[in-house]
Structure formats: C-alpha cells, structure tokens
Amino acid sequence: MILNTFDSRNAASSAVAKRITDELTHALTTEETVYAALSGGTSPLGCYEQLANSKLPWNRVCVSLTDERCVPGNHADSNERMLRQHLLTACAEPANFVAMQDLTFATQFSVVLVGMGEDGHFASIFPDASERQTAIDTNQAPTVLQTSTAASPHRRITLNLSALTYTSALLLLAFGESKKRHLLNPGGLPVDALLAQTRTPVEVFWAA
Numbered sequence: 001m002i003l004n005t006f007d008s009r010n011a012a013s014s015a016v017a018k019r020i021t022d023e024l025t026h027a028l029t030t031e032e033t034v035y036a037a038l039s040g041g042t043s044p045l046g047c048y049e050q051l052a053n054s055k056l057p058w059n060r061v062c063v064s065l066t067d068e069r070c071v072p073g074n075h076a077d078s079n080e081r082m083l084r085q086h087l088l089t090a091c092a093e094p095a096n097f098v099a100m101q102d103l104t105f106a107t108q109f110s111v112v113l114v115g116m117g118e119d120g121h122f123a124s125i126f127p128d129a130s131e132r133q134t135a136i137d138t139n140q141a142p143t144v145l146q147t148s149t150a151a152s153p154h155r156r157i158t159l160n161l162s163a164l165t166y167t168s169a170l171l172l173l174a175f176g177e178s179k180k181r182h183l184l185n186p187g188g189l190p191v192d193a194l195l196a197q198t199r200t201p202v203e204v205f206w207a208a
Contacts, residue, residue: 001195002203003183009175012207013046016173019203020047020111021054023169024061027110035062035098035107037159038087039115039123040079043173047113048087058095063087065100066114066164067124069154070146073099077154100157105142109167116174119151120182120189124158126151127190136161136193165199172204180206 006012020036027034038044065079073080080097088095114122121127125135126149135145135158142163148155164170172194174183183204186192195202 001183002201004203004205006205006207009207010046012173012175012205013044014050016044016047016113016171016205017050017054019169019171019205020051020113021056023111024056027168028057028060031107031110033060033062034110035064037064037066037109037112037164037167038083039066039113039173040068040082041115041117043115043175044113045082045086047173048083052087052090052092054091056091058092061092062096062098064098064103066112067156067158068100069152069156071154100144100159103144103163105163105166111169111171112164112167113171113173114164114194116172116179116182116191117151118176118178120186120191121149121151122172122191122194123164124149124156125161125190125193132190134160136190138162138165138197138199142166161193161197164194165197167200170200170202172202174204174206175208177208180208 068079116122129147131147140162
C-alpha cells in the first residue's frame with residue numbers, strides 16, 4: 001500500500017482526479033478505447049466534479065462502476081445516476097457509460113477507483129456478505145457478482161477482487177480517522193484482502 005495523506009478532502013480529491021486523468025491520457029497513447037471502473041458513494045463526488053472538466057478525448061473513454069445497487073439507473077440510490085450527475089457532464093459528457101453487466105473483461109481497466117466504508121467494505125464486498133470469500137478469491141476470473149448486506153435494503157452487484165485488480169492503477173479514496181485506522185490495521189475486514197493482494201498495489205489517497 002502506498003499511503004498519500006492530504007491536508008483537506010478537496011486536495012485529496014484533486015490529486016485523485018489528476019491521477020485518473022494521467023492514467024487515461026497515458027493509456028490513450030496506445031489504445032483506441034480505454035476503460036475506467038469507478039466507485040459509488042459520496043466520497044468521490046468532489047473528485048468526479050473536477051474530473052469532469054479534464055481535457056480528454058472522452059468519446060474514447062468507457063466508464064463503468066465498481067459496484068451498483070440492483071435498482072433502475074435513474075433511481076435515487078443508483079450509482080449510475082450519481083455518476084451521470086457528477087462526472088458525465090461538462091467535458092466528460094461524451095464518455096461512454098458501460099453497465100457492469102455488459103463488461104466483458106476483454107481488456108484490463110486503465111484505472112480503478114474504489115472507496116471504503118466505515119465497516120471496512122470496499123466495492124460491495126461487505127463483512128456480512130455470504131459471497132465474501134468468493135469475491136476476494138484472486139484465483140477466480142474477473143467477473144461481476146451479486147451480493148447482499150444487512151447494511152443495505154437493495155441487493156447489489158460488485159466487481160470481484162480479480163476484476164478490481166485487473167488494472168495498471170488501483171486507487172482508493174478515503175476520508176476520516178476511523179478509515180485511516182482500518183487501512184493501517186485492517187484486522188480481518190474485507191479491505192484487508194484488497195491491501196494484502198500483490199497483483200496490483202493499492203495507492204491510497206486520504207484526508208481527515
């Protein structure tokens with residue numbers, strides 16, 4: 001794990017937005033179409049709003065999610081809705097949204113951004129999920145799994161750990177002291193599997 005700490009959440013969000021822009025820019029020099037898998041939740045909203053103004057050939061960028069609730073795309077709890085409102089606007093409006101169910105994993109992601117909950121979950125891999133062990137098994141092929149948790153009224157779909165690490169840049173954005181404690185001492189929480197895997201090192205961007 002590479003831990004980057006920042007004086008403010010805005011500074012951390014800016015750094016992540018720049019890192020995503022740089023990764024996509026680099027990938028676009030050799031690939032006609034590139035893919036990014038991005039987190040839901042509230043933590044990355046500032047990052048996405050800054051990223052939306054990045055000068056990229058967005059029509060060559062396919063954007064998907066790391067996880068989603070099993071609700072319609074225009075539902076208030078939908079990560080797709082959030083992404084369309086906060087990222088797929090301004091300069092990034094021409095980007096292609098790809099539903100998770102339509103991912104083929106024919107090529108690796110140029111960048112993956114995950115978040116982490118107060119309970120140590122990442123994507124939709126929760127401590128109480130019955131599918132947890134399958135989801136974190138890196139011997140599995142990259143895929144999308146259905147899962148559920150008592151923390152949410154909606155059943156969910158999530159990229160498994162093999163899919164999340166099928167990238168050249170794996171970033172994690174987290175805010176708050178409790179999340180920092182989890183990162184430094186996971187203690188068997190789901191995020192421990194993310195940090196312990198060696199396929200793609202995790203670069204953390206953290207602010208209080």
